[in-house]
Amino acid sequence: MPYINVKITDEAVTNEQKKAIIQGCTQLMVDVLNKDPATTFVLIDEVSTDNWGIGFEQVRQLRLLASHSQ
Amino acid sequence: MPYINVKITDEAVTNEQKKAIIQGCTQLMVDVLNKDPATTFVLIDEVSTDNWGIGFEQVRQLRLLASHSQ
Amino acid sequence: MPYINVKITDEAVTNEQKKAIIQGCTQLMVDVLNKDPATTFVLIDEVSTDNWGIGFEQVRQLRLLASHSQ
Amino acid sequence: MPYINVKITDEAVTNEQKKAIIQGCTQLMVDVLNKDPATTFVLIDEVSTDNWGIGFEQVRQLRLLASHSQ
Amino acid sequence: MPYINVKITDEAVTNEQKKAIIQGCTQLMVDVLNKDPATTFVLIDEVSTDNWGIGFEQVRQLRLLASHSQ
Amino acid sequence: MPYINVKITDEAVTNEQKKAIIQGCTQLMVDVLNKDPATTFVLIDEVSTDNWGIGFEQVRQLRLLASHSQ
Numbered sequence: 001m002p003y004i005n006v007k008i009t010d011e012a013v014t015n016e017q018k019k020a021i022i023q024g025c026t027q028l029m030v031d032v033l034n035k036d037p038a039t040t041f042v043l044i045d046e047v048s049t050d051n052w053g054i055g056f057e058q059v060r061q062l063r064l065l066a067s068h069s070q
Numbered sequence: 071m072p073y074i075n076v077k078i079t080d081e082a083v084t085n086e087q088k089k090a091i092i093q094g095c096t097q098l099m100v101d102v103l104n105k106d107p108a109t110t111f112v113l114i115d116e117v118s119t120d121n122w123g124i125g126f127e128q129v130r131q132l133r134l135l136a137s138h139s140q
Numbered sequence: 141m142p143y144i145n146v147k148i149t150d151e152a153v154t155n156e157q158k159k160a161i162i163q164g165c166t167q168l169m170v171d172v173l174n175k176d177p178a179t180t181f182v183l184i185d186e187v188s189t190d191n192w193g194i195g196f197e198q199v200r201q202l203r204l205l206a207s208h209s210q
Numbered sequence: 211m212p213y214i215n216v217k218i219t220d221e222a223v224t225n226e227q228k229k230a231i232i233q234g235c236t237q238l239m240v241d242v243l244n245k246d247p248a249t250t251f252v253l254i255d256e257v258s259t260d261n262w263g264i265g266f267e268q269v270r271q272l273r274l275l276a277s278h279s280q
Numbered sequence: 281m282p283y284i285n286v287k288i289t290d291e292a293v294t295n296e297q298k299k300a301i302i303q304g305c306t307q308l309m310v311d312v313l314n315k316d317p318a319t320t321f322v323l324i325d326e327v328s329t330d331n332w333g334i335g336f337e338q339v340r341q342l343r344l345l346a347s348h349s350q
Numbered sequence: 351m352p353y354i355n356v357k358i359t360d361e362a363v364t365n366e367q368k369k370a371i372i373q374g375c376t377q378l379m380v381d382v383l384n385k386d387p388a389t390t391f392v393l394i395d396e397v398s399t400d401n402w403g404i405g406f407e408q409v410r411q412l413r414l415l416a417s418h419s420q
Contacts, residue, residue, distance in 0.1 A: 007283040023125030024308040042123035053232030053252035077143040094168040102160045112263035114225030162333030182333035193392035195371030213357040238374040302403030322403035
């Protein structure tokens with residue numbers, strides 16, 4: 001009965017990608033721990049790039065810097 | 071000083087239902103553990119049915135399958 | 141398919157109290173939202189009073205102050 | 211490699227305030243634990259005042275009561 | 281820069297299984313979302329079977345019932 | 351009424367460091383958002399280096415590699 005919470009930045013994640021994350025995490029629980037998929041939850045949180053910081057900076061700012069340096 | 075996080079699918083939860091969840095969880099902490107309501111937090115997360123998986127499937131898909139099979 | 145995470149301080153919580161929390165939270169989901177108990181998860185985290193702060197203070201310290209002031 | 215999750219009510223938090231939270235939490239990890247900012251994550255969740263309860267009440271209701279009593 | 285939190289019951293999970301969970305979740309983020317592994321965190325919480333409830337029951341109790349019915 | 355959850359690796363964190371984290375996070379909420387410390391919670395989770403992965407590796411393994419390369 002695993003519970004998996006995947007937090008990613010909210011950057012145009014497609015429904016196909018969401019399905020792939022749910023299926024991949026669930027399969028991993030089956031393969032590694034022999035868990036029952038029927039009681040395996042996968043929850044995806046899409047977090048605004050304004051609300052996610054790394055290395056003192058908002059991810060939104062890091063994305064801007066990366067696009068300018070190209 | 072309990073902290074309770076209730077994650078449910080985002081399916082037309084009413085304000086009355088939210089109040090009932092907050093009151094019920096808080097009362098449970100008072101009744102079972104003699105906690106002070108003034109420092110009991112209840113946070114409700116409403117999660118898109120696209121972003122919640124169970125048994126390899128998005129809940130949105132499970133809802134569709136259930137409605138079709140009726 | 142709710143997921144409920146209850147965080148409480150690690151202060152001699154009994155097994156009967158844990159059962160009461162699990163049953164009370166699950167019943168609340170049934171009563172308020174008509175959820176299926178078979179896919180309702182309740183997870184209890186017992187947090188050391190050294191690791192929980194409120195009002196600038198560790199709960200351990202608050203407990204000491206409260207016991208001295210009695 | 212700390213991970214810090216800051217949950218606050220969704221009440222007109224400005225971008226400058228978000229930056230200050232990210233910078234302050236990251237600096238704290240550097241100062242207190244000598245952590246590397248490059249692998250320090252800060253995630254801010256803005257929670258609706260309908261979905262946050264304290265003392266049996268929604269924060270939205272508490273805000274209304276406070277404004278009326280002024 | 282994903283953050284993945286895997287909550288499983290504390291039932292003799294081996295170090296090889298933990299490695300497989302970390303590697304599988306990280307690879308999934310690379311494959312599906314093209315994320316950088318260097319800023320992909322995977323955190324595993326092992327939760328006591330006394331502290332995890334499903335269907336009104338502690339998992340410990342469910343395990344006992346399952347073993348008796350065999 | 352903020353709630354702050356700080357997850358760090360379980361590597362001999364001292365009680366003084368825990369106090370500094372609690373005080374620093376709480377002060378940040380006061381300074382940046384004018385929050386009331388009396389309803390500001392800070393929870394510290396110390397996570398085993400076996401259970402925290404980054405870049406496909408357990409932190410325990412990364413610590414070993416770092417100590418060998420010195």
